[in-house]
Amino acid sequence: MSASSKLILKSFPNINNDISEYVESVLETSADEFENVDDVYEAIGEVLLEVEVDKSEDDIRDICQKLLDILKPEHEQTKTTNGGLHRMLNAPIQLNDLVSENTAEDVNDPNSIWMKNADDINRNVNTKAVERAEELAKKKQDKRDMKETKPVNNYRQVEATASQVISKKDTRAEASGNNNSRDIFIENFDICYGEKVLIQGANVSFVYGRRYGFVGRNGLGKTTVLKMISTKQLFIPSHITVLHVEQEVVGDETRAIDSVLESDTVRVNLLDEEKELQRRLNENDDPTGEAGTRLNSVYSELEAIDAAKAPARAAVILNGLGFTPEMQERATKTFSGGWRMRIALARALFSKPDLLLLDEPTNMLDMQAIIWLERYMQTWQSTALVVSHDRNFLDEICTDILHLNSQKITCYRGNYSEFYNTMVEKLKAQQKEYESQMEYRAHVQEFIDKFRYNAKRASMVQSRIKMLEKLPKLEPVIVEGTVTLKFPEVDKLQPPILVLSEVAFKYEGTDRTIFRNVDLSATMESRICIVGENGAGKSTLLKIIMDKLTPTSGTRSVHRNLKFGYFTQHFVDQLDMSVSPIEIMAKEFPGLKGEEYRRMLGKFGISGDLALQQTESLSGGQKSRVAFSILCAHNPNFLILDEPTNHLDIETIEALGHALTKYNGGVVLVSHDERLLKMVCQELWVCSKGKVYSLDGGLDAYRKIVEIEMQL
Structure with a gap:
């Protein structure tokens, strides 16, 4: 001490x-x-x-x-x-x-x-x-x-820091221990990233029981805010429980369902105490009789928290996130990173913290799990703060939207669509008011200039000068620059360019056939979207299309000049984080001028200082744009995109959708982002239950099928 x-x-x-x-x-x-x-x-x-x-x-x-x-x-x-x-x-x-x-x-x-x-x-x-x-x-x-001086990491990257003015009222309330309110007020705080100010003088209120969506461009600090809240670098009353779903569960021998049950520490501690009290009673190790009295209290507390129903509730959550009964019994170490993230999400939903922080929760989910999570979150009784790029998901679950822009956080009531419409109208009104005042100022100034030296009108001139000084100074409306992505122009190839005939596949050494009797084709005009539950074989199908896997039976034929461009989050994770995007491009395409590297990166919004920053300091979406720049600099004429929207902001996803529609090469897209699918999809392939087939009616028809299956 x-x-x-x-x-x-x-x-x-x-x-x-x-x-x-x-x-x-x-x-x-x-x-x-x-x-x-x-x-x-x-x-x-x-x-x-x-x-x-x-x-x-x-x-x-x-x-x-x-x-x-x-x-x-x-x-x-x-x-x-x-x-x-x-x-x-x-x-x-x-x-x-x-x-x-x-x-x-x-x-x-x-x-x-x-x-x-x-x-x-x-x-x-x-x-x-x-x-x-x-x-x-x-x-x-x-x-x-x-x-x-700000601390730096191994890549010489500065760390984000938060500063906050805490009122004496909050300090006294915290010290008294009598603050039972579950509403949260984070007032007058700044967040910096080195010398760069991300957020300045912000005030945020979280009303208990409401669900907040947190939106804004990549790199503005949304994820940083979540980390500052979860680590309590921003003031949160000590009696408020906060859970941030950020890291996957560590893999060990613990069963998936036990990992979820263990997240409720109150229940676990009571059960352990019950066992110890039972042991003492069985061994007559209770001379004062306190064990029996305490045991009755433990039973009452367990009953109050519905401890007996906990295993069933945990199983329901895991099942909704895609875990079959057999998978729930498996050790966590047998699951991949994506499935461990689902376990982490299940633990958060099961433990019911006062404030739940979710950062891109739909990234690792298929459409079935996303629909289930939408319905579950609609019944969430405590407070939730969600960072997500999935516009449809935000529309379904949010009661409020926090918008991060120009170093400020503004709160809007309603879901994302309501926020967007309100924001557009608000900006129009502000611009109209600004233009009206500027026009009025110009008119008054014209009078002042005309009669400034006229003695008879001196009093009128002075009156107008004072009036101008008293007018509130309106700032011009700052509109975020539009995101533009541009894929390279490619030469046309005569069809057929890609044909799969009677294709079947199963991995060597296994009895399970992933799919069979696949008959599909694509052209340079194709905009094919592939959907299906996780594990159904979507990524396997992509690898067969690109000749990375050989079909067990059937044939694959492609045009001799077909050149694939393959994008997956795995490639983003493999970027050299210790150098800048320009240095990455120089390693990938040596011998070119710096202006050429900047041009390649600029097509995907990595321009100015962003091109010179270390890649580690970029947001997830900005790293994805660097990977897109490398992909397209190789001039592919057929794009294979596997979940490209992970970590992209909503505006960039919109830009990606527009870029894909204008691209004159072929596109095969695997995604669960409904907004992007509706923008791009001209043909929907469903990969499910050992089959791959084209579905008429598009995404709406597929969603209805999924909802019907979930009800069975």
Whole structure:
């Protein structure tokens, strides 16, 4: 235990544990900023006053002085030595400051330094001490400057930092321990990424029971905000439980369903206590009779939280996310990363935190699971904050939308479509008001300029000048630049360019046939979208199309000049994170000029400083654009895209849809983003239950089939 902690416990023996931890954390994190006792008192004084009402403000200040002496002994300003005042020389001496601290008698004293002439002063001042003080002050400033420098990671990437002004009201409410509200107010906070300001002066309110969608362009800081909330770098009351679904479950021998059940720590602790109490009773190890009484209380608590129904509830959640009964019994280590992320999502839904943070939850889900999650989240009773690129998903689950733009966060009521319509109308109204005022200003200014030197109208001119000064200064509406993606022009190939005939496939050493009797074809005008549940064989079909896998039976024939461009999230993850996008392009296409690399990247929105930043510092969507730049620089004439929307923002997905419709090569797209599918799809292939077939009616027909199957 630290000396400051011991002093607090000694001075306040009845202090609450939560308040004690709060005070210790303030002292630990803010020690370097304390310059005097007033700083310490301002940070924790009012909290300590409420802990012990018998202590006066002077008593608390004495304790704060002792804490300052412990935390920063070098800042101990005054000590009484042999009845005289001794001041530590830790700063340059300012004589005029010292004058103000002495009385008139001191100044008039003939032996006082104030009555001596300049030569006497120069002889009496210890110049070496002054030089030493200046040197110490310089070292102190250098040390402070070093602390203000942002930490960097292995790639020399700066870390995001948050700062927030916490009101005394919030501090007192937290210290009192009586705050039972489950509404959350995060006020007056900034978030920076190195020297770049992401968010400035933002205020966000989360009303308990509402579901918030968090939208904005890639790279503006949405994921960073979620991390700041989950790590409590932004102030969240301590009684609020927060769960951020960010990392996949660690694979071990634990069964999938047990992993979900273990997330409810209250239930787990009560069950463990029940076993221990039962053991004591069975072994007659209960001389006081307390075990029996406590056991009855445990039973009541288990009944209150419906502990008996927990396994069934966990199974329902896992089943909705695509886990069959057999899969629920398997060890977590047997699942891939995507399925472990589903387990992490299931744990979050099962444990029911006060604030659930979801970052792109639909990325690892097929359409069946997305529809189930939509319905489940519609009944979610606590607060949820969701970052998602899936416009349809946001429309289905959100009651409010938070929009991050121009370093501000604005809240809109309603789902995404309602937000978008409201925002468009709001921007139109703001632009109209701005243009109207500018027109009015120009008209008044014209009058002023015309009669400025007319003596008869001087009073009228002055009146209009004052009127212009009083008009509120409206800022022009800042409209986000549109995202534009451009795929390369390619030469036409005469059909047929791709034909699958009677194709069947199964992996060597297995009995399961993935699919059979596949008869499909594609042309340069094809816009084919493939849907189906996870594990049905969509990626396998793509590999057969590209000749990465050989069919077990049947034939595959392609045009000799067909050149595939294959995009998958796996390629994004393989980018060299330690260099800039321009350096990546230079490694992939050596010998070209820098302007050519910039042109390649610029087609996918990686321009200006983005092209020079380290790839690690880019957002997930920006990394995907770098991968698209590499893909298209190879000039493919047939694109194979496997879940390309992961980590792209809504605006970029729209731009991708428009770019694919304009591309004059062939396209095969695997995606569960309904907005993109509706924009691109001209032919829908369904890969399900050992079959691959073309479905008339498109995505709407497929969604109806899925909903019917879910009801069975």
